[in-house]
Amino acid sequence: MSQVQNDFKLTDIRAVIFDLDGTLAHSNPDFAGLRRELGIASGTDILAHLHELRDPGERQRAQALVHEYEMASSAAASWVAGARELICYLQQLDMPLAILTRNMRAAAQLTIDKLGIEITTVLTRDDARAKPAPDGLHRICDLWQIPAAQVLYIGDYIYDLQTARNAGARSGLYCPDALPDYASQADLLIPCYHELICAWPNERT
Structure with missing residues (x-):
């Protein structure tokens, strides 16, 4: 079940x-292969490498590359389980929705168009400093x-948690498998x- 931490309330x-x-779409590049072709070590921030x-x-x-x-x-993207239903549910609540991604705009738009993601406010690394900088948020x-x-x-990686913290927002970690060591953040x-x-209306009543 979804687990609340750090004095957090969905009602807020x-x-x-x-x-x-990795959050709405199965569209993560092969980062390991990309790093090998770039000649950089595992775990190296690829965008930081480009900048340097x-x-x-x-x-x-x-x-x-x-x-x-x-x-x-992005051309091979598919929906993450339950993501489309969550978007529809939040839209029924008239809740503003947006996407903030480290992707370049062309790749993000390809994923959005391929899956028919009905979120119009989208910021990419072409629009604002890349996460974990808080600018886009x-x-x-x-x-x-x-x-x-x-x-x-809501994101699936430490950069997403750091972005939320840096912006003063609340963070949700999508973690369908084993919890990463940064989950406590x-x-x-x-x-x-x-x-x-299912948990959202219970929190809102």
Whole structure:
């Protein structure tokens, strides 16, 4: 079942922002293969690596490789179990929804179009500094005129938890498998979206 941590209440939430890859869609690139081709160690932040490249030709080649991997994974995207139902449920509650992703815009849009994700507010790394920087989340909150403290950001990786914390928002960790070592940083643990749908009205009554 969804597990609440850190004094968190769903009744305080007025809007939800989602990560995309691994959260709404099975569309994560083959990061291990990408890092091997880039010649960087496991766990290295790929976007940070791109930023640190000083040779224009080397950077262009690396960016092209990242583009290839992201587009290929988006072309093969499929729904995460329960994600479409959760979106529909929250829309029935008239809750503002958005997507904030580290993807480039072309790949994110390909995933959204392929799956028919009906969320119109989408920010990518082409629109704001990449997570865990809070810029994108702040921009969405400003658009909605909703305090970050009343927004739940749902993702599947530590960057998502850090982004929420850096922005002053609440964080939900989608964790259908074993809990990662950073799970304690999340305000809400979500092993199953169907369980979250069932828990939401109980929290709101």
